[in-house]
Amino acid sequence: MPPGNETAVSIILCQDHLLLLKRKERSNDPWSGDMCFPGGFVKDGETPLMASIRELKEETGIDRDSITFKFEHKIFHPVRSSSINVHTFVFQCSEMIPVEPDSEIERGGWYRIGTEINECDDRKGDFIRWNGDIVWGLTYRIYDSLRNAFKELEERH
Numbered sequence: 001m002p003p004g005n006e007t008a009v010s011i012i013l014c015q016d017h018l019l020l021l022k023r024k025e026r027s028n029d030p031w032s033g034d035m036c037f038p039g040g041f042v043k044d045g046e047t048p049l050m051a052s053i054r055e056l057k058e059e060t061g062i063d064r065d066s067i068t069f070k071f072e073h074k075i076f077h078p079v080r081s082s083s084i085n086v087h088t089f090v091f092q093c094s095e096m097i098p099v100e101p102d103s104e105i106e107r108g109g110w111y112r113i114g115t116e117i118n119e120c121d122d123r124k125g126d127f128i129r130w131n132g133d134i135v136w137g138l139t140y141r142i143y144d145s146l147r148n149a150f151k152e153l154e155e156r157h
Helices: 048-060 137-156
Strands: 006-014 017-023 039-041 068-076 085-092 105-112 117-121 125-130 133-135
Touching (some): 048 105, 085 137
Parallel strands (some): 006 085
Antiparallel strands (some): 068 085, 125 133
16 A cells, blocks of 8 residues: 555544544645544554554543553545545543543544434435534444444344
């Protein structure tokens, strides 16, 4: 993969909550103002897992010692940038740690899984509304895939 095509995100679970961030509005950012998982591009010398942990710390202030790695989910591709690999890593923490947003992030919060409202429109397609925030696009696809994986696990036990 050419440099700059590998990215990684952290999905942080705590009890029955999920950590999401709201990106700041910026003219040079195509995902400006959107809800997202902590993440970003993999730097030279990093693995995708290392990048997900680094980006989590940079964007939220949450460090490696506060989370436990659970598993790597699958690789996703943005609809408009199919050459980009988005690695998804699931972590768990024992308490809902307050987010200390960096310069790219407006705010972060913990969203109770199962309280989201599923919606659809012509512009965004399928999306969810959570406490007034809209989760759509790649973040929605990642969450929806995980939600289905969690349901399958529950049904097996």
